[in-house]
Amino acid sequence: MATKECKECKKEFSSKEGLEMHNKSKHQATVKEPFFTPVLKKKIKYISVSVIxxxxxxxxxxxxxxxxxxxxxxxxxxIEVNPPSHIMKIPMQLAIHKHMLEHADAVEGGRPGIIINYNCKDYSCDNDLIEKLEFFAQKYPEHVYVAPFKNMDAKIALTKLNQQKLLEEYNEQIIDEFVR
Incomplete structure (x- = not known):
């Protein structure tokens, strides 16, 4: 059986625990307390987990x-519901938006709808952009809709069934070509 010896008084102990108890009671100045005590380790763990x-x-x-x-x-x-208007000042519900792509004004066998969305909240728009888009929609009252679209990744989005074109500026010619 290996013995442990106290370096200060040369007394021998049969276990490491016995030597540690002896050093704590007889040689307190030489005993080094661990920096990370179990309580401190626990606090660090909880703080780390909380921060993460x-x-x-x-x-x-x-x-x-x-x-x-x-x-x-x-x-x-x-859903089989129409928007309240072809020109909207509030975003169109997505389910209604999808329905208008199928057929404008819910006319069975009617022409598919085209929706012009804009995002002037996150993008800098000309003062008359919305007015221009609304005026354009009035040229095609049977199947073109205009509505804002919250958090859209573009300033202007032209959408029809399975197709989409994104614009950074108003361009009547491009919009007209997309609508026809």
Whole structure:
């Protein structure tokens, strides 16, 4: 059996624990307390886990709240409801948006709708952009709609069934070609 010896008084002990108890009671000046005590380790662990949790929650929340998107180009998930107007000042519900792509004003066998969306909240728009888009829609009252689209990844989006064109500026010729 290996023995442990006290370096100060040369007394021998049969276990490491016995030597440690002896040193604590007889030679306190030579005993070094560990820097990271079990209580301190526990506190550091809880603080670290809490900080990581808070950072993860913040990252998830900020990324979800800033998700950008584009208007849908398919009819999946549509409802048989018409928007209140062809020119809207508030965003069109996505399910209604999808329905208008199928057929404008819900006329069975009618012409598919075309929706012009704009995002002047996140993009710098000319003062008359919305007015120009609304005036353009009046040229095609049977199937063209204009509405804002929140958090859209473009200033202007032209959407028809399975097709989309994004514009950074108003261009009547391009819009007209897309509508025809």
């Amino acid at each position: 949790g808070i950072v993860l929650i913040y990252l998830i929340f900020s990324s979800v709240s800033n998700i950008k998107s584009l208007p849908p180009t398919t009819m999946q998930g549509h």
